Amino acid sequence: MSWFIIWHDRRPEHPKIGDAWFMRLDDQEDNAALYTGLGIRRLSKKYDPTKRSPIVLMMPGYDPFCVDWMPVSKDVFGEDGGWDVSISGDIVNDHPLCLTLEPSVNVGGIYHGYVRNGIIGDDVEGRKFTDPRES
Secondary structure (H helix, E strand, C coil): CCEECEECCCCCCCCCCCEEEECCCCCHHHHHCCEECCEECCECCCCCCCCCCCEEEEECCCEEEECCECCCCHHHHCCCCCCEEEEECCCCCCCECEEEEEEEEEECCCEEEEEECCEECCCCCCCCCCCHHHC
């Protein structure tokens, strides 16, 4: 199953897979998303704060994922790595967001797949997820 990415001006009250929004450090839940078992995550050196705020994307497994984080795995990305983030078209509330991340996103044993052209793709390792929008 794949999911369309839908942009929201603010974090939805109950985010669903594919929901995306700008991270707000004054929002307790967004701020908490920066912390992991490894401590605070750093933003990637590829991220340019003069262009936009960091983007949070709700991934399969209900993991809020900041696309501008510095990845944990330096094997794939190197010391200065991060995802190449591209957005095509306008960012409009409650509309699809044409977001692409390269390379794939591997959320530690929860989800591993591709985010391309505004779609979160199937898990390449075969895990299945239920989209709550269909419930």
